[in-house]
Amino acid sequence: MKIRELISQYCDKTEKKGNGITIYSGTATEPIETPELFAYMDFLSDEPSRKIWHSDDYRMYLTQIDGKITVYEHVRLANYRIQLLDLKEKYGEKKEMELPDLADAFAFASREHENETRKSGTPYISHPMDVASILLKENASHELVLAGWLHDLVEDTDVDIETIKRRYGEQVADYVDAVTEPEELRQAADGDKTQNWKDRKEYTVRKMTRANSEVKLLSCADKLANIRDLISDIRMEGEGFWDKFNAPKEDQEWYYRSILEAFATGPQNIKDTRAYRDLEECVEQLF
Template identity: 40%
Template structure:
């Protein structure tokens, strides 16, 4: 494995120290490491994998753009910056709408990292639902209905933007995960 990957893992572990997944005791760093793993497994370049591992550092830690640029280069720093929400004080809805708009014109690299990020998130939600049930939704800033809206919008954007491997396989996995998490069973299956 390239030294730059080890450096990215080290930075992510240090930067996310003390952070946990919503409402759990699972160290948050597992998420960016999973994003990097997903990107690596689908054959992305080392720089894309590194940006995937670091994708939440600008948004959720004291690390600055210049820190990433100095240690990992302009390309990685720009990818991480493009994946970061510009203003964490803005409303949840405005931040999600910004993300959706930015994905409409994002580069293939940004799309791949965003897909891996959202795929790991939806898989984490699914596992939490299996373990804890519907109480999971109380851990989020918005209720299940709002989360369903956001994830369906993401699926729609990725459907329009992704047309080849490896993005296509990530898109298909995300679409299946969103269906699993948000599909409401028919309350009257015999009436169909």
Template identity: 35%
Template sequence: MINKFNKAFLKATLLHKGQTRKGTSIPYIVHILDVVSNLIKNGASEDLIVAGFLHDSIEDTSYTEPLLKKEWGGKVYSLVMSNTEPENRISESDSKKVVSWKMRKKHSLEVLPSKNDDELLLFAADKLSNLNDIHADYLVSGNEVFKRFNAPKKEIKWYYSSMIPIFKKRLGKIRLYKEFLVAHKALFE
């Protein structure tokens, strides 16, 4: 298990080398490690933890779907792809298909109820990390932090608030759900 984790950590580090969190100088790998930490704290399987390391690899790097599947197998591939916005994937030619923020987020919310337990936990671990990062930046920059996004604060609040009912129903008994509520309240109330 340790070797698989080390390999996944190394792969994520190489794929996200030079990337930073939106509007900051914080290396992107910090977000990846936060997602993995959220998964481990909530009893995730080995494959789910590996998927946590790789969850943004298709959206945010030049890593390809065939290579992901070949190197990590079908389970990890399926988990990563279940949390990759189809309209936001980087193609092999490095160009992005431009779809509005609102449309992408509406789609991710529409498919949320159909995710299996592991897919939902990966999604929630990622969103908890994002909420915590936005809140930390909000404490320093105030509402300026929302200018980094392709949507106003009201829309960002709508997006994260819309997750709560499905998280409550499916994840309501685990630590991650409770942490998500605290982070949501801290940022938006």
């Protein structure tokens, strides 16, 4: 059954909230089946009294609790994420390992990036710290924040995706893999990073255009952390700082504007997130 058919069949009340949420409610005497493009959240459900589903495609979630049907439709992505977090807070079991997991990811990333520095000379671990912080402020999932800590490991160290999967789970590994350049492009970059810079960036723009909202948000946090550092470094060192990059300023502008467009494209766009708006402002400030 499609979600609109379910709403039409079971819901006789509609309430619009000022924060961009529409709530449909009604009753159903029989258990309902999972609607198309929805996923059943078994870890929040308590059969037979409570069932909960969510849909990233529609930015909705659906509950059937003690015979009452409620559909929450979200105009803005942020509302959708916040409401899902509220559901997890209300019905989910507390994950006592979350903070230790984050601490372990920080220690792991710190160790692997130990001998690396940013172009400014600062320790490289400052960048994953910034990315994770941006994601935390977006109320991103635990897995996405972990991926923020770990997102550069495959490209910049000897750590592979299988190691990340074994230590932190398949979802975290999938997020990291989604923002990692393919091996053939990385191998080409080992020879002359300037020569294939455009190929690598064009690949990233194409991939982010088709990515889901979580992957776009992870990539956006990465780009936002980078451009904030760049603005600060140019303020301190002057326009000559551009000479440290593999592409000139005009090519960098093309890339940042193209990736912004990719993040804003399609039903999985992230235009309403703080990270996207901050990145947009930084691009206008820098270029």
